[in-house]
Amino acid sequence: METQESINYQRIADAINYIRLNFKEQPNLDEVAEKVNLSPFHFQRMFTEWAGISPKKFLQYLSVEYAKGILKEKQATLFDAAFETGLSGTGRLHDLFINIEGMTPAEYKNGGKALTINYSFAESPFGNILVASTVKGICYLAFADDKQEAFSQLQAQFANATYHQVVDMTQQNALFIFKRDWSKLSNIKLHLKGTAFQLKVWEALLRIPMGGLYTYGSLAQNISMPNASRAVGSAVGDNPVAFLIPCHRVIRSTGDFGQYHWGATRKSAMIGWEAAQVNKIAI
Template sequence: MPEAPMPDADAPLWQAVLDRDPSPATGPFLYAVTTQGVFCKPGCPSRAPLRRNVRFYADAAAAEAAGFRACKRCDPKGERAALHAEAVRAACAMIEAAETMPSLAALADRAGYARHHFLRLFRDITGVTPRSYAEGVRARRLQASLAAGDRVAEAVAGAGFGSESRVYEDTARHLGMTPGAARRGGVGETIRIAHADSALGPILVGATEKGVCFIGFAETRDALEGDLRARFPNARVVPAEDALAATVRDVVAFVAEPAAALRLPLDLRGTAFQRQVWEALQTIPLGETRTYAGLAAAIGNPAAVRAVARACARNPVSLAVPCHRVVGKDGDLTGYRWGVPRKAALLAGEAKARKLSAG
């Protein structure tokens, strides 16, 4: 009777290679192909080699000591990625230092890449286009000048805008308020607030005349109000328990029993990219989740996974913009502004509600 084949101790590693899994559960490793003399990351897009030609190594140093060289496609040593990152950092510095927006051709020439290739690199690494990045730089300059008390015309010109009309055409995009209000540091804007208790602890709702601009929970009342004031440092904050009673009831009811999406008039302020992510979050159905990578793909920018995660972390209206419905690649809950246990509680409640509605 023939002997049974010996079990392959490296079977999990080999499966990760076959799956092209960039973050295998086994932890980081590299594999080498003896017939090609190269070593790769498990997520390498190259065609899978034959198992008998594969060797596994803990790191690049071990693979190189065995006589293998780094694959040029998957860049297992990260050398090409480091060059790309440095080129994009230099481009960002060039944009920051320029009085007016450098052309794409100038940025690409400075980086040493063709324009289309540089544009893809910049977008992949920063999550935005060079133009969007430059608009963010101009908006910061404008906000700083106005906060310092500069006249609107001078601040607009100094920030690199061609005319005041370009700022007034889309004040929310650049400042979240009119230039005059920004010049006064937000003075003149009123945010009404109301506190309540919920199944997840204290809740604070803040709203401008346009809509809800802040929802926080699970911290002390003072801490929640401090968070709101940090986001709107010079606005007038006034208690408005009666005026916001209906909104607060909706929020508390959603936490207790999320039978339907929390629909509220919102006043969202952020960059164009942040608002794009926040709008995508609002399309995730109750009781479902998306990965950060999936959300990045949904907004047409699949490489901007980290930028998407940062936008989720900056979400000012938890629950109404459901950033808790975004999870890690393997379903891990990862971080959450209000605590991972509360994220788990929210998702469990929504899953239960979805199951009951389906039954």
């Protein structure tokens, strides 16, 4: 005898399959809900609970992934990519790419050729850092124990971009985070490139307050994907913006601080430094 949970799972599985097969028609919420015999309200809530994102966002991710394949593999025009994806026009394609990929369709198609990146080296309480920015915001921040290696890793992220070693206001505003009230964090703009899942995890990291610590399991719970701790760990490790996106605030369930892309010792120092800042504010 089927349980209600198994019935609900099958409905969501059927909905996902329907969206995958028919995304070029850009089906709306009512249409997909009808296919699985649910009201739009209940379907929206159930899909979000099971998949971790709304049906609309899932459709958008599928559309962008398909458009990316057309732009890269077939070298299609933006109009053709929009048409083949079932979007109403190039403006809609542009908006989806900006919201999901953090870049325009043209920038993606050209592998970053249209992208200009300013970068500079600076000092922080935890060692030298390399910070990079575009006109949209901070796109990269890493600890730079070896400056040439750090720059090479930045170039690997945006292989075809044009680079200028210059300090701009976007970088300066970001670096003030080591001195200013953390409530000012919203003033710092980020320009991120990642998968839908990575962006979801990085957004959750931004919600961890200074002095706070999450486990990988609690972070997975926070994004409504409690069984995805391992995948969450991988996304945390792929964070391209050190400190500003505070992946150092995620520890193991045992209480051990665990590893860190820029060194376990540095992670321990950062956690301790933040705890001291919080205590100063409290006093």
